[in-house]
Amino acid sequence: MSDPPKPLVAVIMGSKSDWETMRHAAEVLTEFEVRHECRIVSAHRTPAWLAEFAGKAESRGIEVIIAGAGGAAHLPGMAAAQTLLPVLGVPVESHSLKGMDSLLSIVQMPEGIPVGTLAIGRAGATNAALLAIAILATSRPQLREKLRRFRLQQTEKVLKETLT
DSSP states (O other): OOOOOOOSEEEEESSGGGHHHHHHHHHHHHHTTOOEEEEEOOTTTOHHHHHHHHHHHGGGTOOEEEEEEOTTOOHHHHHHTTOSSOEEEEEOOOTTTTTHHHHHHHHTOOTTSOOEEOOSSHHHHHHHHHHHHHHHHTTOHHHHHHHHHHHHHHHHHHHHOOOO
């Protein structure tokens, strides 16, 4: 019996409450048939687990990490500090500052440890998955063709829309 295929993308989040946002990334990856895993990895409550998870991600076959976090939002940056893989940060909307705190925390990474930062909330999670797909598609022609068809469908949908 062979082992199941390894995931290419890891979708991680700081807490279970972030799933409401991050599930949109998982849904897009599923739609494109991209193998992925979804995990809770807290920068503050499980720092050793974060270091192990991110540090071993590449050896497990992961090629892109999507990290969603709210509030202080250290998860994407701390994950990026532990791996050479591309890390895409998704600011999760917080109650107090509506995600602006998360956005600023993720986007203000110090020089030398980049995190690709997306929009706050659902749009950011969706676009993080699409960006991960675009990264993977650079070496996977079938995936690139799926992405091309997706973009064409978006164009066709907008061109068919009317205001009356």
